[in-house]
Amino acid sequence: MAFSELELVWNHVCRIVLSDNVLMTVLIVPVLFMAERFWSARRVSADHYCFGLSFFAVNSVVLGILAPTINYWTAIGVQAFGYGLIDLRSFGLNGLTGSFVALFVSTFVLDFFYYWFHRVLHSNRILWQTHLLHHSDENMNMLTAQRGHIFEGLMAPFFITFPMAVLFQLPAIEIAILALLPQAYHFVSHANIRLSYGPLWWLIISPDYHRIHHSIEPKHRDKNFTNWFPIWDILFGTLYRPKPCERPVTGVNGTSVKSLWQAYKLPVCGWRRMLKSVDLRVPRPATQSGRLERMGHAIDVAPITRNGMNASLSDGNN
Numbered sequence: 001m002a003f004s005e006l007e008l009v010w011n012h013v014c015r016i017v018l019s020d021n022v023l024m025t026v027l028i029v030p031v032l033f034m035a036e037r038f039w040s041a042r043r044v045s046a047d048h049y050c051f052g053l054s055f056f057a058v059n060s061v062v063l064g065i066l067a068p069t070i071n072y073w074t075a076i077g078v079q080a081f082g083y084g085l086i087d088l089r090s091f092g093l094n095g096l097t098g099s100f101v102a103l104f105v106s107t108f109v110l111d112f113f114y115y116w117f118h119r120v121l122h123s124n125r126i127l128w129q130t131h132l133l134h135h136s137d138e139n140m141n142m143l144t145a146q147r148g149h150i151f152e153g154l155m156a157p158f159f160i161t162f163p164m165a166v167l168f169q170l171p172a173i174e175i176a177i178l179a180l181l182p183q184a185y186h187f188v189s190h191a192n193i194r195l196s197y198g199p200l201w202w203l204i205i206s207p208d209y210h211r212i213h214h215s216i217e218p219k220h221r222d223k224n225f226t227n228w229f230p231i232w233d234i235l236f237g238t239l240y241r242p243k244p245c246e247r248p249v250t251g252v253n254g255t256s257v258k259s260l261w262q263a264y265k266l267p268v269c270g271w272r273r274m275l276k277s278v279d280l281r282v283p284r285p286a287t288q289s290g291r292l293e294r295m296g297h298a299i300d301v302a303p304i305t306r307n308g309m310n311a312s313l314s315d316g317n318n
């Protein structure tokens with residue numbers, strides 16, 4: 001390998017190791033770790049933290065390697081539809097205040113796109129398999145924020161980055177901050193700490209608020225989808241306002257992930273189960289009822305729920 005090629009590989013490794021994602025984790029995790037020690041909502045073992053950290057490390061490297069390809073195709077898509085239809089700076093929003101207003105507005109809109117992406121992940125049985133890993137954490141803590149399957153990460157640019165880039169023209173600094181702040185707040189909202197914002201609960205989600213979304217209890221199913229602003233849950237009817245001290249157990253019935261290998265193969269196992277449950281038997285021939293059988297029964301997929309088991313769709317969703 002020539003020296004210049006080695007240099008390229010080294011630069012790429014540095015970009016991964018020093019990515020915003022990793023830097024933010026290094027800055028915020030120690031602070032939240034102390035908070036989780038002293039104000040923990042539920043007990044989390046040291047082993048569980050180790051698993052969370054190892055998953056985060058491996059995921060960062062894999063996503064870092066895939067990032068150039070993801071960015072390339074996102075850019076191609078954005079170019080095809082036009083770039084930055086709304087320039088927030090053209091409203092006279094300049095300087096630091098302008099940057100913050102632009103940042104707030106774009107985060108607000110980003111949250112709207114995220115809300116619907118998140119709802120699709122929960123309502124579509126095929127896509128749910130990619131989101132299952134995030135929900136399978138029985139001991140939710142700050143590192144759950146990073147417990148997302150790579151397949152889910154690959155879909156996010158299409159649902160979120162792409163519409164954002166088409167809609168807004170943002171200076172580089174805002175885009176850089178945008179990449180950091182959501183990440184940082186993810187750690188806070190997943191933190192295993194007893195924290196609600198009292199009368200200001202509607203302003204931004206708290207750890208108590210997001211815990212409901214991860215709850216194992218049926219009454220919390222498909223609630224609190226938003227990433228930052230509860231207004232989207234309020235508007236679209238998915239709000240569950242946690243009662244004081246309501247901090248349910250988290251996880252998904254029947255799904256327990258104990259190793260990196262299990263984590264990565266989780267969606268594939270789910271899809272395989274779905275395929276196996278498709279009835280491929282050739283139906284009885286050419287009568288009217290035979291045709292109906294082919295149209296209905298033969299393509300019927302036994303419902304596979306978020307707990308990954310064959311069961312009624314209404315069971316086990318969280």
Ligand SMILES: [Zn+2]
Nearest residue numbers: 118122131213
């Ligand atoms: Zn979810």
Ligand SMILES: [Zn+2]
Nearest residue numbers: 134190210214
């Ligand atoms: Zn979450």
